[in-house]
Structures are given as C-alpha cells and as structure tokens.
Amino acid sequence: MILVDMFTMAAVGAGMFFFLAGTVGLLRFPDTLSRLHALTKADNLGFGFIVLGLLPQSPDVLSGLKLVVVWLLVQLAAATAGQLIAQFVGLERRRDPAA
Amino acid sequence: MIGTATVYGLCASGLVAIGLYGLVLHPTPLRKVIAFNLLGSGTFVLFGVAARRGGAAGFLADPVPQAMVITGIVVAFASTALAVALLLRLQETGASSIETTPPEQQDNGAS
Amino acid sequence: MIDFLYGAAALLLLLTGLGLARMMWGPAPADRMMAAQLLGTGGGAIALLIATASGITAIIDIALVLALLAAFAAVALTLGEPGTKQPDGQANP
Amino acid sequence: MTLLPDLALVLLILTAAVWTVAVRDRRDAVIGFIVVGLLLSLAWVRLNAVDVALTEAAIGGGATGLLLLRACARLVPRPAESVLPHPAMWILTGLLCSVIAAGLAAIVVMPVEPPATLAPEAAANMGELGLGNPVTVVLLAYRALDTLLEKVVLVLALIGVWTLTPEQFWGGAPASLRAQQSSGALRLLAQVLPPVGVVIGVYLVWNGADHPGGTFQGGTVLAAMWLLVMMADLREPPEIRLHTLRLLVILGPVVFLVAGFAGFWIANGFLSYPPAFAKPIIVIVEAALALSIAVILGMLVAGPAARAPR
C-alpha cells in the first residue's frame, strides 16, 4: 500500500514538474511558436504522469479506464490544437509580416 | 468563520458587478452579450451557494437549486444564440451598433 | 495521501493560473488561446486529482468532458479571419 | 481544510472576468470568457454540484465559446472608433455596480440558520421513482414542468434564429462552418473524436439517471461532435426545411408531452409517473430530449439559413 502511494506521489510530482515547466515556458519564452512547444510538453508529459500516478488509486476498473481515455483525449487535443495554433500563427505572419 | 460557500458567494457578487458594468457600458452588442453571460454566471453561482449550504439528507448539495441552474444555463445559451443571430443579421442589413437612428425618421408604411 | 492530492490540485491551480498572465499579455490571439488551452488541460488534471482525493468518481466525467472539448476553442479560433485585429471601439479602463 | 485554494480560484475567476470586460479586442474578450467558463466548472466542483460542473464544462468550454468565436469571425472588422464613455457615466455605473455587489456580498456572508433547503424533501420522495441522481429527479419529476417549458424555449429560440433568414433563402442551409484553411490535423480530429464523443454523450445521458450527468450535458456533447464534423468540412449543415431535421427537433418535447399526458391515464395526472415504470419512462424521455437538444444546439450555432434551398 505504502509502495503504491509512493509511486503516486512520485508520478504526480513529476507531472506537476512538467506543468511547471510548461507554464514557465509559456510565460518566459520569447516567441509564440516556442511557447507553443512548451505548452505541448505540459499537456503531454504533465498530464500523462498525473494520470499514471492516479491509476493505481482508482477505486474500480471503469474509473481507471476513464482516466486512460481522458489522457488519450488530451493527447489528441493537444496535438491538434498545437497544429492548428501553429497554422494560425503562420497565416497571421504571412498576412502581416510586421507582427 | 467564513465557509467555502461564502467565498463563492463573494465570487458571485463580483461576477454580477463586473457583468453589469460591461452590460451597461459597452456600446457594441457582442460585448454586451458576453457581459450578460458573466452576469448570468454570477447569478447561477449564487444559486450554487444556496445549494452547497443546503446540503442535507445525504446530499452534498441541495439538488433543487442545481436543477434550476441547469435550466438557467440552457436558457442563457438560447438567449446568447438569439442575440448573436440578431446582431449578425443587423450587420447584414447595414447597421453596426444598436444606437438607432431616431425612429421618427423612419419613413415607410408599417406592417 | 488525500492531503497530498488536494495539495497537488491546489498547486496545479496556482501553476495554471499563472498562465492567465499570458492570456492578458498576449500579444497575439494565438498566445491567449494557448493560455486557455493550458487552463483546459490543467483544469482536467485538477478535476482528476480532486476526484481521486474525494472519492467522488463522477468528477472524472468532468475531466472527460473538458478533455473532449479541449481542442474546441482552438478549432473555433481558426474560423476567424487570421491577422485582422478587430478592435470594436471599446476602450474601457 | 484551508480556504486558500478556493480564494485563489475565486481570484482567478474575477481577474479573468475583469479582463474579459476591459479588453479592447472582441475576440480576446471571447477567449477571456471561455477561460472564465473553464474556471467556473472547477468552482462548481467545489460547490459539490457535479451536474452543474458538467453542464458548465460542456457549454462554457464548448458551445458558447464556439458560438461567440464564430460571431467574431463573421462580424466585419471595424476601425477603432474611440467612443470612450463619459467619465461621469462610467464612474456612476461603477458606483452602482459596486453598491449592488456590496449588497449581495453583505447578504451572502450572513447565512441563515438552519440552512434553507429542500434536500430532505427531495430525498424523502426519491424512493418512489427508483432513480439515483437527485438532480435528474428534480428536473424530470418534481419540476418536470420547468424542464418541459425550457425545451419549448429552445424550440422557440431556434424558430427565432430561423426568422432572421432572408426571404429568398428560407428553407435553405445555414452558412458553412468550414474553417479558414483546410487542415489535415483538423480533419483527423473530426474523424477520430466523434465516435468517442458520441459514446461519452450517450454514457452521460444513460448514466444521468443514477449519477451526475443527464440529458443536457450529453446532448451538448453530441452537438459539439456534430459541429466539429461540420467545421472540418466533412458535412455541411442541413437545410432547415428537411422533414427529418424538424422531427428530430420536436422529438424530445413530443415524447415528454406524451409521457406527461399519459400520466392522466396511467398515473395520478399530468407529468406523474406510475412508480413501477417511472425509471424506464424517465430514461426514454431523457434519451429523446438529448437527441433533440443535440440537434437544436447544433442548429442554433449554425445560425439562420444563408443559401437558397436546392
């Protein structure tokens, strides 16, 4: 039991670290595309580690399954949103090179 | 002693004030609609505070105000949709804000 | 354990909350949208942590809906005319 | 437990709200509003109102944001006209709003003892119906009339939006929701997500009888999936004269009305259910309502017809 809890703490802690990294990147990086990169990292790794850490704590199989589905959906959303935002930035640059 | 519900009660009051301010002062309809939604959210949170305080009989929160909020959110969405459709139509017909020309100047047979 | 999870949720809220600053600074709509994106996924993670800590599994469904609609705002943004600033004459303090 | 996280959340919500109202650009304001919605769904979790949190997540994060962003995209960009309201005006308004907020705050910090609640009454009558989710019971049994009328409100809103169709386009299809630039990523998302989304939507409706969730949350998720498919240009919005569309719109209200009137014969009157069949009746009504809500919300976002019928 203790071992499981320690695993959870470690994994959630790691997830928090990546969220921290993502937020810092979002705030500190100089241009939009590198900020986007940092954000995707937070979504992928941060969320992944938190789900990984919570999995052993889930009370029943359905909840565990839902956790995995949530993670998969976040991956998909992050990938798509990243692409779309990058495209959006590209379009914006082309239209208005000064920006 | 301030409880969790009270904290959100203050949140509700703040949202109401902010929404009302935007609703009164913004000249453009779209911004008014956004402000209306903030005002509505504040109102709903006020119901939520009553719900949370009313948790009893094995329920963590009183279900009656929760149901009212869900109904209210649906109605607020419908209002937003109608308002957006109206303001887009207004643009198509050539006006750009709700500052009307004085009605007296309109001149053609009504109905 | 429960305290740890609640603590983690609170910390995560603060972290993602900092992202709000990016929403305000901008400068491009894409930057603001990224902040919204971070709050969406962060909100999902917070919901998962609270669900596990409180034992109310229904809260996982909230994370599910948030994750399902996480990309929605970004998709909707591409409906817009890219690159056109659309000040609507509003200049409130 | 400490109140600090709650205070932080409230602070974030209010900051985002102030920014939403104060920012100049209207699209930025919409993004701000979406953020407020996301944060509010967490607030609803803290208020122990999981059903509402689900609704807020589906509506605030999905439907309303999409509706408003689409409006931004379709409104012509206008040069900034600096109509700064007169200082006296905004000071006065600010004062008025502060007074109202202070009044509300003064009332909410003094809770009544014992708390005013209908929870015990709601709990006492739940056994008869065999449903586990008290909010669903309130929505579909105790206050079924409100819910029924609210569905009529939705139908009327749709008619109201359709009224704005220019005469020559009546019966035609709404303007396309296609994205600015076709994108492989978007198309992929629109192919992968909807099957999952539909399962989740159905799950929310089904689960709503006994656990948080229900018709509106499930219906909104279904609508969101439909809209996604339309935005990825895999489907066009349907023509508003289509008979199937009309039938889907009224399916929910009709089933609800039939169940209501059936109460005159099989139970004690309008909108009452015989205890033995209460759960199946409510689940059928919920399913029909969810389908109608999905179609109505989708069509409300799509807007009035903008093309002549084929």
Add this chain to the structure above:
Amino acid sequence: MMPAGYATSEGGALLVIAVMLPIVGMIAIFALGLRRAERIAFIILPGGLFIALAIAAEVARTGAAVTYVLGGWQPPLGIALQADGLSATLMVLTALILCAVGLFARGTFSTPPDMSEARRPMVFWTLMLGLWSALNTVFLGQDLFNLFVALELLTFSAVPLVCLDGRRETVQAALRYLLFALIGSVFYLLGAALLYGAYGTLDMAGLRLQAHYNPATSVALGLMIVGLMAKAALFPLHLWLPPAHAGAPAAASAVLSALVVKAPFFLILRLWFDVAPQPGNQLAAQMLAWLGIFSIVFCSIIALRQVRLKLMIAYSTVAQIGYLFLVFPLVMASDAPSAWQSIGWTGGVLQLVSHALAKASMFLAAGLIAEALGHDRIDNLNGAVTAVPISVAAFGLAGLSLMGLPPSGGFVAKLMLLTAATETANWWIVAAILVGGILAASYVFRVLGRAMAAPKIGFKTLAHIPLYRELVVLGLAISAVVLGFVPLQPFAFLGIGRVGLP
C-alpha cells in the same frame, strides 16, 4: 418548512390544458408541413378560448381558486398551477384578444399557393401560440422559478415577432428589446436566488407565510421588481418599447402592447401583494407611483409629437402602463378590509383590461389604415375615413378609453383610480390622471382630425380591406366601450381565491 397545502381541485386539469394546448399546436405547425399553419392555429384558437372560459366558469361556480399540483409533487418541491379570479379574468382577456388578432391576421399570413412553405406564416403562428402558452403560465404559475421560465418563454416568443419583416430598424429594435428583457430576467433571477437562499422555497404561498423584513428579502424583492419594470417598460426603462412595438406587423404589435407588457406587471402585483411581507413598503410604493406619473406625463407628450401613427400608439402604451403603477400607494392607503376590496385595486385591474382591448383595437386599426393608404404618417392621413371608415371609427372608440371619457372602460377605470386617489389624498396622482387624460385626448383627436379630413386630389386606396377584418377591430373597440357600463365598485370576482394577510 411549512407545507403550503395545495390540492388539485376538480377542474384542475383545465389549467394544464390551458398551458399545453398552444404548445401542442405550435409543435404541430412546426412539424406537420407548414402549409397547414393557419388551419392548425384556427383549431387551437377556439379551443383555448373555450378552456379559458371554462376555467373562469369553474372559478365563479366554486367561488374558490382552481388548483392543479403537477405530478402530485407538493410545492415547494413540486410545482402547482392555480387560477384565482384575477388570473381567470386575464386568461379570458388573453384568449379573446388572441382570437380577435387571429381572425384579423387570417389571410395576411397564409402561405402563397406556389410555395411549399413560407417564413412569415410559420413563424407568426408558432410564435403566437408560444406566446399564449407563456402568458397562461405567467397567470397560473405559483412558483417563482417556474414563472422565470414562463417569462423567458414570453421573451423568446415576443422578440422574433418584432423583426418579422426583417427590415433593419426592426432587427435593431428586436435586439434592443432582447437585451432589455435579458437584463430584466437576470435581475429577477438574482432576486429568486436570494429568496431561495433565505427561505428554501420559491413557492409564493410558502414565501407569504415565511417572509419577513430583512435585508435579503428587501434586496431580493427590489431586484425582482426592477427587473420586471424593465420588461414592463416603466419609465425610465421604456426606451426599448416604442421602436419594438411600432416595427412589428400590426397583428403582432397589438398582442405585444395589449398583453405581453401586462405579464411582468401582473407579476409585480403578485410579488407586492402575495409575497412581500405586509404591510408593504410605503416609500417603494410611492416611488413606483412616481415612475408611473412620469410615464404618463412624459410619454404622452412624446406621443403627441410623433410623426408616425404606430409610434404614437406605442408611446401611448408606455403612458397607459404608467396608470397601472399608481395602484400601489392607492391600495396601501385604502381602508378597505383587504387589498382586493379596495377601489384602487379594481380600478387598476380594469385599467389593465380596458387598455388591452383598446390598444389591441388601435394597433389593428392603424395597421389597416397603413395597408389602405400605404403609409402611416399622421400628417398625411387625409381620406382614411373614406378608405377604411370602420377602422377610423374603431380608432376613435378605442381612443375614448385611453382618454378616460364616458362611456368606456378607461373612463370607469380612471374614475375609480381618481376616487381612490382623492380618498387617500394623493393629489399628485389626481393631477397626473387629469393631465394624462387631456394629453391622450390631444393625441387621439390629432389623428382623428387628420383621418376625417377630406382626401387630397388624386387620393386612392392601395389595398382593398375585407370587411371582416374591420369588424374585428370594431369588435375589440366596442368591448372596450362596453366595459364602461360596469358598476363603479369593487368586483367580487376579482377577489375570488385571493388569500393573504389582512
């Protein structure tokens, strides 16, 4: 929690049908091929009138309120509908006016033969029926949240009617109307949230038993009344009304002016006398009356200066609504044993009813005049009397009621209000009623003078108006006049089923 003790009475099911029948018709029109819109509406209209009359008869027969508890769930958990004398009266009024308007609109909103479906007929008839259901729910509802839903139903039916013809000004008016209505709804809902937080019930009877003076109650009722004032277009929140009511098609304007703005007033009345702790707040009553006085004087003057006929009538609506708000101090200061035995109360209700009939008739008459002449500029109405003589006559008869000249319902109503005001020494109200009457006379006679004048050379009518449409308008005007023959005393019927503290 004290159970309010509702019990379904014998004819209770009629109340459910009164609310649901229009909805059934609306859904049928929406689904069943819209070519049949008008035909379906003409099945529902007499049906609804019959139900309303049956409810009134039941109230009169039993001498008590008719009640229906939905699903058998006792309020405050569940919802009850209840018809007392006042709500039965208003339901009959609504049914009568809607039937008249339906007859008037017959043909103008029918589907052209070469189209499978047209926008205007479908929208007009569905919204009319939606409106009817909303009004009936407002009159019957006993639960403040149920009434919120009813008010929203009303808004969503009324707003699209304003911009039915899609002209720019009407879309603008509709948007403004919607925003005002939404602000009103949010204020109402805020008040409801506070009341629920304080008492754990939104059932009116339950609140009446529990409500006492405290900050929560006062703020809640204040917010709700302000919200409803915005919806009822009381000065200074009236700005949305004139463009909205003037822009709608005549049939819709008639319903909006005659009925829709009365629903929020009815709710203010109920909040004031059925929910608020008694005795009511003297200061608030005086304030409402003062706003009423401003409405009467200010908007009558503006009406006098209008160029277009429909806008003039719309401003006159705001002025006439002002009279309704005079009721509060008059009833409170009266020494009658209960509010509804005072002459001010009866006068107020009579003003509501007679204005509804007169204003519906006036808007319809204006519509016919505009159809016949092709415009509605007041200065150019010469010859209207030769084109549509009956409509001009109806306009004049309805005008009697607005001016408060005998014989008319408006005369009796204003006389009762005047009597109540002199009895209670509210001299400002006396002055306002007299000035309002003079101003109304000026704007009505200005129109009549033009309409009776000889036509200009080359005058021709643009459209032939079928006789039955003119007769409908005349019928409404005559009923407003006939109300003038009621006795000058409180009606017992209006007090049936009204409970409350002495």
